[in-house]
Amino acid sequence: MPISSADLVARLKKGDLRAASRLMSRAESNDDETLSSLGAIYRAAGRAHIVGLTGVPGSGKSTLVSKLVETIRKDGRRVGVIAIDPSSPFSGGAILGDRIRMTNLVMDEGVFIRSMATRGSTGGLARSALTAVDILDTVGFDVIIIETVGVGQDEVEIAKASHSTLVVSAPGLGDDVQAIKAGILEIADIHVVSKCDRSDSNRTITDLKIMLAMGVNIAIKDRGGKPLWQVPVVGTSSETGEGIDTLIATLDRHRDVHRTTELGEERLRNIAEYRTFKTAEDLLRSQFYKSTNKRIQDVVEQIARRELDPFTASNDLLKKIAF
Amino acid sequence: MSLPIRVLLAKVGLDGHDRGVKVVARTLRDAGMDVIYTGLHRTPEEVVNAAVQEDVDILGVSLLSGAHMTICPKIMRLLKDKDAEDTIVVVGGVVPDEDVIPLRDMGVKELLLQDTTPKEIVARLEKLVQERGPR
Amino acid sequence: MSTLNKMDPTQLAKQLELWEDTEVSAFLNKQPEREDEFYTLGGFPVKRTYTALDTKDIPIDDIGLPGQYPFTRGPYPTMYRSRYWTMRQIAGFGTGEDTNNRFKYLISQGQTGLSTDFDMPTLMGYDSDHPMSDGEVGREGVAIDTLADMEALFDEIDLENISVSMTINPTAWILLAMYIALAKRRGNDLNKLSGTVQADILKEYVAQKEYIYPISPSVRIVRDCITYCAENMKRYNPINISGYHISEAGSSPLHEIAFTMANATTYVEEVVKTGMDVDLFAPRLAFFFVCQADFFEEIAKFRAARRVWAKIMKNQFGAKKAESMRLRFHCQTAAASLTKPQYKVNIMRTTVQALAAVLGGAQSLHTNGMDEAFAIPTEEAMKIALRTQQVIADETNVANVIDPLGGSYFLENLTTQYETKIFEILEEVKEKGGTIKLIEEGWFQKHIADFAYETALKKQDGQKPVIGVNKYVEEDEKADIKTHPHDPTTADRQISRLQNVRATRDNDQIESLLNKLLEVAKDETKNIMPITIELVDAGATMGDIVEKLRTIWGTYRENPVF
Ligand SMILES: Nc1nc2c(ncn2[C@@H]2O[C@H](COP(=O)(O)OP(=O)(O)OP(=O)(O)O)[C@@H](O)[C@H]2O)c(=O)[nH]1
């Protein structure tokens, strides 16, 4: 007889990491008993600094996370990492390889790494990743970093649900400003240019700065017009360690600005709103699938024969959802 | 919604022969599983820590160096120490026949050797998870 | 009627067409062929038969004569008519003493060269008492930590009179240093030593994955081995540029050769950059290929490899000496083709592969033991493998004519197809930014992984028959096999000698030499060999040296591709 999720939550609140990892799996599998425990976890959470980190594939995100965490650990803060990679659109399976770059962290008891797959467009990622954040927060991690690939909408949303969002660009991945192409320029609170040990990194920094100066992302001001946050560009190298301390200091400063000004309240409200919509969407979707599962065949046949249309059918089906 | 089976594939020890583990990773992904790959030259401690944090259904250890009788007992003991005994451990690679029974006795659930076909691997892993039941 | 050398293409084409329309189609009506299309293992389409039409466009000079540019037919003008290939069975397990005994046994059985396999800790640069070495000491090869082990390994073996091959890569330069230090202690003339270290680090990143440092310092070490040997060891091959492991990692035979050539040209470029004349070192570059199951394809592969290398050295690097252009290779039958079920069938597989290697003109050959799908081979298995070569050499007469398949329509055609495709791939590598960049991006690795995956699927559905595995399977087979036993005292014996060396050496001297090593390592213009020789002579362990350099070079971590 498996242990109940409620018991796991009790253990979680006492700092039990094994309970944390099991709860993450259960939450992801959407089983009812666990879903009913998630509220308690959310309410217990709220202490951690949540950092979203995104960028195009191969921009050095995982390597940067590993360096960042190693350095943050030096002042004793405990760090959780959620590393998200895309699923195969064909099979729904995934090969998750971010851990390879974080091998130096594996033996550190103050670090917890969890790999997750995006599961395509079913919206499953956002919820389970955010639940995982709640779990890590509740179990006592001070900083939680979510690494996502900046390619799809879903992945970018994750970064939006964080307190501070880092967008990583790297030299040598093509001439354009990658963040623009990927549609993630605007979401950055801090821009990072990785691989600064490479000679071509200066160009990437300059290009990015020009883009920012062109007004894509100007200073964020308070109601009185006083500038609160100017999006900076920080160059780092995971090879030499250059810029890592600056990046951490910048992150901490961003956190402090948010904690002490109206910016933070607004951010928290946005996150809360996002999470509510996301949760509702998820619930709706899963209930929709659950309760239409058997009926759908018939309906589909009728729609295919054009005896029925998808609009009327969906309306009907939605009305019949059992909660 | 049933979740994909989560598998952690690890190359433990010093040998770097990854042809087999890569074919398996791809096979499992194409069968819809989530595969966490931890890379080459890992220690038993590193692999078990990862498996526990990832809460995988299956821990697949690939070894061609002949050191399985040293490495596997360590892995089984560490899993126990970390309250993760319900992790299904399978071993892949080159294992001489006389080591099969000792490995099974220490709790290794399945041996996937050179000639096990992709389909068979998927079938056996799915069966193991099903037999274990919910957790 | 025209004779063979005066054939009229138009007439022949007509004849061929007529044949298809009459004889062939009549037969096909009665019974279709086994397959609609036939392919080599490497995926080259194969026609029903080949005629002079398939060779008419091949320049006659490309085929040439044995020992003549472009060496398609063999690197030497007399080949096996003067001396058979070197029969070189690899051996290595336990401590230096254990392997030394096996060496002496093989020599007594008629083996003509030595070849050494090292255990994983030695290959990866860990001392035997390092935690990473636990369970692996002396298991898959012989354990070497210090010069004292090397002394035991070659006890009573005259290094000036037998060629010794050492299969080792990231730590090759340390083993080579030990070999040199040992020879110096014995008063040998370095210029009389023959043999080789594998030292092909690039294929490690691509295929076998035995690496320690990042690519750039690793390639520099290889460069240093090559230049050191060119200046001090006239008969020694400082590198064996290897396709074998690329193939074992799953690649097609075409990629085996093409990727090996990409690696080889990278090394040549590195050495040329130091200002050394290409003809000074190129004659000592040696190659190592697998011989797989597709008989004619493998022979064509070897012939094409020789032709491609000759053209590269002449046209791309401006080599002047014939020795710089002629490719010499060691060959091993394919371990990946061995099966556990009905394991004795492995003897036949190995025999056919060995025959292809000989017909393909190999300079030295290792035939696998029938039990290698279980463990490292027993003495008995090694003996049969060696006898296989001796039968081919002494009983079949195949060694009496050089390149007996030369001129075969099919083989010449396939050889030329191989050549064309290899050059196409090399061109692609260049366009995409060069070998090292593509290694970092996993380009080679992806090709290998793809072919490996396809092979696994083809075995699964029977498209690639493997006797005993997916065809003619014996359900209730019990393997009656005695495998090579691992001696449980190995690690203790090894570690006690290691610790003894550490206790008796001058540690201050080691420390100061290690610091000097760092200085040399930091200065790319210096050669790392002399200081390493000094270090091992003073009793430094392999781990001492490897770890010291890790402090400045770090550890390579790959981006795996699937
Ligand atoms: N020169 C240099 N290379 C780096 C640096 N950081 C990462 N790299 C290399 O960039 C490649 C990609 O690094 P990852 O950390 O895996 O990048 P990623 O963005 O997490 O990649 P995905 O998860 O696949 O999207 C690797 O080959 C790293 O070695 C750096 O600071 N300097």
Ligand SMILES: [Mg+2]
């Ligand atoms: Mg990553």
